[in-house]
Amino acid sequence: SQKIEQNSEALNIQEGKTATLTCNYTNYSPAYLQWYRQDPGRGPVFLLLIRENEKEKRKERLKVTFDTTLKQSLFHITASQPADSATYLCAQYSGAGSYQLTFGKGTKLSVIP
Amino acid sequence: DSGVTQTPKHLITATGQRVTLRCSPRSGDLSVYWYQQSLDQGLQFLIQYYNGEERAKGNILERFSAQQFPDLHSELNLSSLELGDSALYFCASRGDWEREQFFGPGTRLTVL
Numbered sequence: 001s002q003k004i005e006q007n008s009e010a011l012n013i014q015e016g017k018t019a020t021l022t023c024n025y026t027n028y029s030p031a032y033l034q035w036y037r038q039d040p041g042r043g044p045v046f047l048l049l050i051r052e053n054e055k056e057k058r059k060e061r062l063k064v065t066f067d068t069t070l071k072q073s074l075f076h077i078t079a080s081q082p083a084d085s086a087t088y089l090c091a092q093y094s095g096a097g098s099y100q101l102t103f104g105k106g107t108k109l110s111v112i113p
Numbered sequence: 114d115s116g117v118t119q120t121p122k123h124l125i126t127a128t129g130q131r132v133t134l135r136c137s138p139r140s141g142d143l144s145v146y147w148y149q150q151s152l153d154q155g156l157q158f159l160i161q162y163y164n165g166e167e168r169a170k171g172n173i174l175e176r177f178s179a180q181q182f183p184d185l186h187s188e189l190n191l192s193s194l195e196l197g198d199s200a201l202y203f204c205a206s207r208g209d210w211e212r213e214q215f216f217g218p219g220t221r222l223t224v225l
Contacts, residue, residue, distance in 0.1 A: 032212055034212070034213060041201070041219070041221070042218060042219070043115065043117075043203050043205075043216030043217055043218050043219050044156070044203075044216050045115070045216070046213040046214065046215070049212055049213055089156065094158075099144070099207060099212065099214075100146060100158045100161055100169050100171060101146075101158060101214060102158065103155055103156040103157075104155070105155040106155065106156075
């Protein structure tokens with residue numbers, strides 16, 4: 001079955017630096033990968049979606065890349081701020097037609113002032 | 114605010130009991146998804162409904178069931194509760210032409 005893994009449980013970074021989070025998947029290449037942000041005790045919030053034929057997607061300070069050869073997506077936050085501290089989840093579809101999501105366990109990012 | 118509402122916000126109950134969690138999707142969304150999030154398992158897909166019909170099932174226990182009503186709100190029923198069922202339960206909805214899902218604020222279930 002398809003697995004999606006986020007290698008780091010936690011990442012600490014200094015304010016102003018670029019945070020880079022990794023998401024790896026096994027078996028087949030998903031058509032889409034999505035990234036969500038989750039704050040403690042709250043529901044995930046959609047951030048970005050990248051298609052398999054897209055190498056890179058940007059939204060303000062966020063950038064996502066998709067490397068089907070490495071079976072990996074990287075999520076970057078540039079000029080990180082303490083307000084960016086949260087858990088970031090990557091997700092892919094599993095189950096044809098239903099668009100149910102399989103999530104990685106997430107990476108907890110802490111941006112230190 | 115995602116537009117998805119869930120009630121109650123918190124629920125504390127005892128082992129062996131039965132509870133019902135309620136979700137109202139965003140206006141116009143026909144798809145409702147239920148997820149369970151526990152500390153050790155992460156966010157796990159339970160079940161999906163589309164316009165009143167069950168569309169997909171994930172790792173949902175037989176003690177759990179769900180339904181979607183004609184007004185599109187959905188309920189997740191959890192019975193014979195065990196300590197291990199303590200978790201956050203989220204519902205999410207999605208528009209037919211969208212790929213992303215919109216999550217509600219969740220219901221925190223504590224089984225004592």
